[in-house]
Amino acid sequence: MKDRRPEFVRHFTPRTPREASDAIVRNFLLHAFPARITRAALGWRASGWLGTIALHLFLVLSLTGAVLLFHYIPSVERAYASVKDLEFIVSFGTWLRATHRVAAHLMVAVVVAHLVRVFLTGAYKKEGAPGAFRPLNWWIGIALLLLTFLLSFTGYLLPWDQLAYWAVTVGAQIAASAPLVGEALRELLLGGSSVGQPTLLRFYVLHCFLLPGLTAALVAWHMWRLRKDGGLAVTDRVADAAREGARVAPPAPGKTYTLMGSTPGATVQAHAPSLLLERESVTAIPAVVRRSLAVFCAVLAVCSLLGLLLPAPLEEPANPAVTPNPAKAPWYFLWLQELVSLLTFRVGGFVVDGAFLGGILLPGVLVGLLAAWPFLDRSPREAAGVWFHPSRRRQNRVFLALLLAAVALMLVGTFFRGPYWAWVWPWETAPPPPSWV
Amino acid sequence: MAVGDGAPAAELGVTGDRDEFRRPDGRLLAAAGAALLLALLLAVLREAATAPSEGLDQIWIEPLSRVDRCVSCHRADAPAFLEAHGDLLDAHPPEEFGCTLCHGGQGPATRQADAHGDVPFWEEPLLDTRRARIHGVSRAQLMEMRCNACHRAQAEVRGMPTLNAAKQQVERKRCLRCHSIGGEGAFDAPDLTYEGDKHPTHYAFPDGWRGPRTALAWHVRHFTDPAAVVPGSAMPTWILPEGQAEALALLVLSWRRLDLPPRYWPR
Amino acid sequence: MSPPPDIPPPAAPGPTRRAWLKAAAGLVAAGGALGHALAWTRSLLPNLRYEPPTRLRVGPPERFPEGPTYLPEAKLYVWRRGLELRALSAVCTHLGCTVQRAGEGYHCPCHGSTFSARGENTAGPAPRPLAWHRVELVGRQVVVDLGSRLGPDAPPLVLGAPPAAPEAR
Incomplete structure (x- = not known):
């Protein structure tokens, strides 16, 4: 039967693998996908689809952010009022802003979860297929993690409320505690010696143009590298199994029908690894495209619903004369805030500055360690793409311990810190701040 | 493996592949789609419900x-x-x-x-009746505080009996002998020119404070017993007629910085 | 005529010179591009700022009664003890939040640093004491140099005995 649908539609329901891969190659959006993908890589278990979810969150953020851009005015006189207007007189403005904020929080969480997954499955390991070099993608991933934090931090300033002003004051002071370049770094960030109009404009440009552009470029590179490295690390294991199967599989019992009649013994069924691998895989169309679409819709739905439930806060307008008490960083920086408030200590007359130690040195060492880890990890190549491989037990434990420590500090900062950063129990309620009348 | 759909089925491929992803992904897509519609519906309903x-x-x-x-x-x-x-x-x-x-x-x-x-x-x-009652004043009195932000330079303004009286108290008690207000007076005590701008968090409420934690309540207490809120305060304890502590507190809080174009200035 | 045998082959200087030129050209281009990037980045560092002056006129000395006077815009406590005037910064030396008076000393709301009445850091993460600023009398005006960062023992501005005010009110 002749297909009457126009050409650009037809390739979405291919009838042969050839048509399926043709459609991938011909379509600009789809050509990011491989022609075939192993069942293991497509499943939820190998990756949790966390990278895709992070990308979809970035898409949701770009879309909602693009709409918000039409409403926001990056000037210290009008920024706060324009956000108030979003809350009060723009149709669906409250929802849009809350969705954008929820998606931003989720993106930080999911990007970190993605990194944890990649670590626990050893998917960054340098021992891969010929031509593959997974550490490069691990580094791109680390850069994307830092970009996610930066995007979130720059977005924090834009409402120009007390939360924004003091978070950035503290953040800039941490930057200034870096040796030698610290003061210049702060000048560069703030455009002056304190948070003001130049700062707002800088953060606006960074948040809305520079950082998203850089993120999009790195995401593209990240996905391209994934293809070059042969797909998810679990694919290497599937390929191993296929090779193994081809080598040791005993001839299948059965009969072969030949011209001579039936012959007992080996069948002529294929044992070539490539063919076995093909059996372990499906064509990207429709499987990957379908699942990606479903995941995108699920991500958007979750953000939308949470955006309805969790309104974005907006505190008093920025007031340089009054520091809120306590002044808390966003949750994902609270462990650092806890560290900068704990880590100042004295050795004799020498004072070690907590801002430098907790705000710059320690995060710097952690990022450096992460970046170097593919070359410090001595586990065998079979450990890549496998959850909790026995040979990686010790490093997984250390990694998880550090992660839990950071989470514990975040919980302490969120629930156990009251006015003057003093310890409070969650059930102790501080008196409401005094007011004028 | 499905066989028998004609020529393409002979190849390995979509039509031939075991597609165990079709059902779960279809379900996920349907569920996500339903959730999207639900979110939209809720957003529209909320928009309609909150619109004046x-x-x-x-x-x-x-x-x-x-x-x-x-x-x-x-x-x-x-x-x-x-x-x-x-x-x-x-x-x-x-x-x-x-x-x-x-x-x-x-x-x-x-x-x-x-x-x-x-x-x-x-x-x-x-500034409604409920808020006024918290401080033991009337709503009109509370609002005089706002009036006086512009009318501070006038000794007598029609419709502002409470603050007119408070301004007379300032004269009578000779506040300017120690304090400075608007560039007049002495500096032996804090400058009160913009006392109304002092942020509430900068007031020290003594332990065991009862009543509302507001700048207004603080000033009322301060006018009746200065040493109770500022230990060692040099300010005398005035014997004030009924309601005058409240009037003075409202007056002090009305002194705020205002940047108004000249045509907004009172006469 | 055949050429003398000791003439070097004509091709020899070519490749080395070419390689040198190539390297030089690459270096120049890279340097130029890098220079552009640096120049553009330099443009982001302000040469003048729309900010209050660091030498701040805070008014005549009589303006400050005995004890502390807080100037919120400048984040400054001006202390008067008899005839001595001192200026203490209210900016926490840890991460720049504004400290508040708590009892005799000061307390930072951000990370819980505490300071003594002399501005010395007594607890919490603050690495240094609060800054005392140089206070001068310029004409009839007290001027605080916010750029100076002195210790608790910085010399105060000592006012002369109050004039026996013939023109007093």
């Missing part, structure tokens, strides 16, 4: 960079409105002064709780 029944309206006062949306619910041409304001409107036309400049409240807000300003993070709530 009469539609949105506002008074935009460009020279003051202020906007008051109170008129979405409180129409500025209703007979009750005109009656309540009387000839005040002659000198203070709503299109030039708006509402919140005198009444307090959150001008940009469009929902009642937010607009009346008794919400976290809004520092100038509506």
